[in-house]
Amino acid sequence: MGTDASTSADQLAILHELEKKVLWLASWTIHHANHLRESTDDLKVGGHQASSASLATIMTALYFRALRPQDRVAVKPHASPIYHAIQYLFGRQSRQKLEDFRGYKGAQSYPSRTKDTDDVDFSTGSVGLGVAQTLFSSLVQDYVRAHGWGLERPEGRMIALVGDAELDEGNIFEAILEGWKQGLRNCWWIIDYNRQSLDAVIREGLWARYEALFQAFGWDVVILKYGSLLNEAFSEPGGERLRQWIDNCPNQLYSALVFQGGAAWRRRLLDEIGDQGPVTRLIEARSDEELARLMTNLAGHDLPSLLEAFGKVDHDRPICFICYTIKGFGLPFAGHKDNHAGLMTPAQVESLRKAMHVRPGHEWDKFEGLSIAPDTLQTFLDHVPFTEGARRHHAARLPAPAQLPVTIQPVMSTQAGFGALLNELGREQTELADRIVTTSPDVTVSTNLGPWVNRRGLFAREKLADTFKSERIPSTFNWDFSPKGQHIELGIAEMNLFTLLSALGLSHAINGERLIPIGTLYDPFIQRGLDALNYACYQEARFILVATPSGLSLAPEGGAHQSIATPLIGIAQDGLAAFEPAFVDELAAILVFAFDYVQRAGESESSERNWLRDETGGSVYLRLSTRPIEQIKREMTPELRQSIVDGAYWLRKPGPNCQVVVAYTGAVAPEAIQAVGLMAEDRRDVGLLAVTSADRLNAGWTAAQRARERGLVHARSHIEKLLADVPSHCGIVSVLDGHPATLAWLGAVHGHRVRPLGIEHFGQTGSIPDLYRHYGIDANAVVAAAATLTPGRPIRHLKALP
Numbered sequence: 034m035g036t037d038a039s040t041s042a043d044q045l046a047i048l049h050e051l052e053k054k055v056l057w058l059a060s061w062t063i064h065h066a067n068h069l070r071e072s073t074d075d076l077k078v079g080g081h082q083a084s085s086a087s088l089a090t091i092m093t094a095l096y097f098r099a100l101r102p103q104d105r106v107a108v109k110p111h112a113s114p115i116y117h118a119i120q121y122l123f124g125r126q127s128r129q130k131l132e133d134f135r136g137y138k139g140a141q142s143y144p145s146r147t148k149d150t151d152d153v154d155f156s157t158g159s160v161g162l163g164v165a166q167t168l169f170s171s172l173v174q175d176y177v178r179a180h181g182w183g184l185e186r187p188e189g190r191m192i193a194l195v196g197d198a199e200l201d202e203g204n205i206f207e208a209i210l211e212g213w214k215q216g217l218r219n220c221w222w223i224i225d226y227n228r229q230s231l232d233a234v235i236r237e238g239l240w241a242r243y244e245a246l247f248q249a250f251g252w253d254v255v256i257l258k259y260g261s262l263l264n265e266a267f268s269e270p271g272g273e274r275l276r277q278w279i280d281n282c283p284n285q286l287y288s289a290l291v292f293q294g295g296a297a298w299r300r301r302l303l304d305e306i307g308d309q310g311p312v313t314r315l316i317e318a319r320s321d322e323e324l325a326r327l328m329t330n331l332a333g334h335d336l337p338s339l340l341e342a343f344g345k346v347d348h349d350r351p352i353c354f355i356c357y358t359i360k361g362f363g364l365p366f367a368g369h370k371d372n373h374a375g376l377m378t379p380a381q382v383e384s385l386r387k388a389m390h391v392r393p394g395h396e397w398d399k400f401e402g403l404s405i406a407p408d409t410l411q412t413f414l415d416h417v418p419f420t421e422g423a424r425r426h427h428a429a430r431l432p433a434p435a436q437l438p439v440t441i442q443p444v445m446s447t448q449a450g451f452g453a454l455l456n457e458l459g460r461e462q463t464e465l466a467d468r469i470v471t472t473s474p475d476v477t478v479s480t481n482l483g484p485w486v487n488r489r490g491l492f493a494r495e496k497l498a499d500t501f502k503s504e505r506i507p508s509t510f511n512w513d514f515s516p517k518g519q520h521i522e523l524g525i526a527e528m529n530l531f532t533l534l535s536a537l538g539l540s541h542a543i544n545g546e547r548l549i550p551i552g553t554l555y556d557p558f559i560q561r562g563l564d565a566l567n568y569a570c571y572q573e574a575r576f577i578l579v580a581t582p583s584g585l586s587l588a589p590e591g592g593a594h595q596s597i598a599t600p601l602i603g604i605a606q607d608g609l610a611a612f613e614p615a616f617v618d619e620l621a622a623i624l625v626f627a628f629d630y631v632q633r634a635g636e637s638e639s640s641e642r643n644w645l646r647d648e649t650g651g652s653v654y655l656r657l658s659t660r661p662i663e664q665i666k667r668e669m670t671p672e673l674r675q676s677i678v679d680g681a682y683w684l685r686k687p688g689p690n691c692q693v694v695v696a697y698t699g700a701v702a703p704e705a706i707q708a709v710g711l712m713a714e715d716r717r718d719v720g721l722l723a724v725t726s727a728d729r730l731n732a733g734w735t736a737a738q739r740a741r742e743r744g745l746v747h748a749r750s751h752i753e754k755l756l757a758d759v760p761s762h763c764g765i766v767s768v769l770d771g772h773p774a775t776l777a778w779l780g781a782v783h784g785h786r787v788r789p790l791g792i793e794h795f796g797q798t799g800s801i802p803d804l805y806r807h808y809g810i811d812a813n814a815v816v817a818a819a820a821t822l823t824p825g826r827p828i829r830h831l832k833a834l835p
């Protein structure tokens with residue numbers, strides 16, 4: 034299973050040359066990006082330099098030798114210049130983009146699946162997320178293959194290049210725990226153990242903690258510490274003493290000596306272990322330069338050691354490689370603790386240029402200054418295993434149903450509706466239903482996924498029967514695990530939920546097999562996994578997120594369990610279409626849309642119909658509620674279905690003399706309806722606007738405005754059309770169980786006065802009526818707002834507000 038372990042001397046010589054070239058190209062790219070310094074943050078440009086150099090050798094060994102096309106890699110954010118340089122040598126990155134590194138439409142600062150054009154596998158940038166994503170991608174690969182899909186393609190390894198300080202991020206450890214539970218395979222994490230973070234040199238002996246930790250979770254740990262030069266020196270007389278000295282040398286001191294160079298090494302070593310005997314001879318036999326090369330010959334910068342270690346792996350167990358490296362290796366500030374922001378001065382770049390034999394004006398030439406003939410190098414590059422095979426896959430779209438059957442109870446919550454809809458889906462043998470995979474961080478049952486799971490089973494690579502069932506103990510739930518199961522049970526960590534959704538939602542591109550992932554969690558805990566959600570969207574993973582219960586309607590749960598900000602997240606999060614239906618028939622229409630929308634990948638032109646970028650597709654967020662509300666008996670017409678998806682419709686169309694419109698979202702529908710009834714006698718032609726997606730309404734509105742500003746004078750968004758006939762003197766009272774700003778912008782569409790009601794402060798325990806009254810989103814509050822907003826006689830049914 035390993036790549037051909039042996040690397041010939043010729044190949045090794047070529048790889049050494051490429052290693053140098055990669056470092057040069059990356060350094061030149063960063064130097065070039067300095068033209069942006071005036072307008073950007075020096076410290077951040079510099080962040081790439083030393084950090085990249087640290088990984089140059091490891092990435093050379095991987096990309097030019099060890100990787101196969103089916104492998105996928107998450108590259109440490111600051112190593113992006115090395116990544117882009119390697120792709121440049123493969124002919125997959127343009128010189129222009131390198132010259133524009135960090136500039137407009139240039140190669141991205143941090144590797145990006147979507148913004149870069151050179152085949153990035155996982156977007157990284159927020160440290161820790163890319164690392165965990167490889168683990169979950171590996172689980173997804175197993176899921177796909179266990180279902181009998183994609184077996185004609187070889188199994189890939191999911192590999193993360195991890196900064197040692199990156200391991201401070203807790204989400205990595207949450208992932209490790211989940212990986213252990215799920216029987217993780219085919220996952221390599223290669224730790225760039227340069228013992229430096231951004232600000233500091235790391236604690237002594239951290240590697241030993243990592244070793245114990247990874248082993249505890251079933252990983253193999255391979256420590257790559259000494260390079261081949263050091264190993265040879267250790268076998269000389271006095272060598273053992275040198276090894277002991279290195280092993281005991283504090284990280285800070287080692288770094289400082291690396292920075293100071295050969296003479297400093299000599300002084301220090303002779304002072305501390307010089308014996309006028311073999312050790313002294315070992316040291317004295319080397320020039321300053323040779324001594325510096327020896328002492329910095331850590332395995333992470335030693336191609337033979339790395340090639341051997343990677344090449345000899347012949348199993349699929351997860352492996353953590355701890356590779357000793359030097360931050361800034363090969364550059365003037367190697368080892369300096371301040372080097373994170375280290376930008377080379379023009380003079381330093383000049384001396385690097387000389388050392389690399391690069392002539393002025395030939396900085397971008399691929400083989401400039403190398404001692405092997407260009408033809409030989411090109412032939413080698415043309416046959417690198419990594420480039421011999423397709424890497425980005427496509428999967429056909431699955432037909433989405435035109436409608437979803439569901440029995441709607443007279444009184445029902447959207448969460449119960451969701452459970453019923455999935456239960457119906459689970460009953461049918463459709464291609465779509467077979468490709469749905471659900472997951473939930475320990476809230477499967479409490480988010481109403483139970484009936485679906487009963488039908489479709491839990492996923493595990495090995496069968497595992499539900500003991501309660503085999504013991505004939507009555508239980509509502511059948512918790513059988515099998516390779517054909519369609520629900521992935523997760524532990525509580527929400528970061529893992531979002532990272533798994535990200536991995537599942539990229540399966541069409543990574544595994545060539547489409548999945549329709551649905552993840553459920555409690556709405557307030559979106560914030561716990563928000564960064565992972567953001568990165569999932571950023572890399573265009575496709576999934577449906579069902580967040581329930583939500584808001585104050587979680588009443589007795591109290592305080593911070595009641596989400597306030599999530600509707601605004603729904604509006605602001607790119608790549609995520611957010612909906613908050615009130616009724617189950619709305620939810621069914623939205624789900625139909627969602628099954629199709631998550632599979633779209635067209636051009637991003639706005640459609641004239643609603644001014645949304647619907648062809649682009651994206652993920653979907655459904656904010657649902659446990660509050661049972663009276664359902665409306667009605668026929669789902671195509672127009673209604675379309676309006677629900679576009680974001681709003683008139684539940685009661687305002688008449689020509691309308692004085693007030695109530696616009697509501699979600700679970701407060703009964704309050705809005707009741708308020709309209711209470712006002713009917715004292716305000717004319719009151720309108721009731723059901724807003725199913727503030728997000729899509731708002732996006733369409735801003736897009737239509739932009740289109741008009743660009744000359745498309747007839748552009749009209751859905752909300753502009755809906756409010757077009759509402760008289761200008763009319764007021765709008767908006768209300769939702771979430772932050773009032775979600776709907777406050779409605780007044781700006783045509784200049785209506787608006788009074789936005791919603792939740793601004795943490796709630797407390799209580800019943801729904803208690804809390805709605807307390808926070809001012811009950812029918813009385815709506816009527817009071819309307820009375821104040823619009824002139825006219827007192828509204829008789831307005832009770833005294835508490």
Ligand SMILES: Cc1ncc(C[n+]2csc(CCOP(=O)(O)OP(=O)(O)O)c2C)c(N)n1
Binds near residue numbers: 085195200
């Ligand atoms: C979540 C997050 N927090 C902070 C940062 C800023 N940052 C970028 S790299 C880095 C530390 C780098 O240390 P390490 O992972 O050891 O990489 P090295 O610089 O040694 O290559 C930090 C704090 C970030 N990118 N993401």
Ligand SMILES: [Mg+2]
Binds near residue numbers: 360
């Ligand atoms: Mg580091």
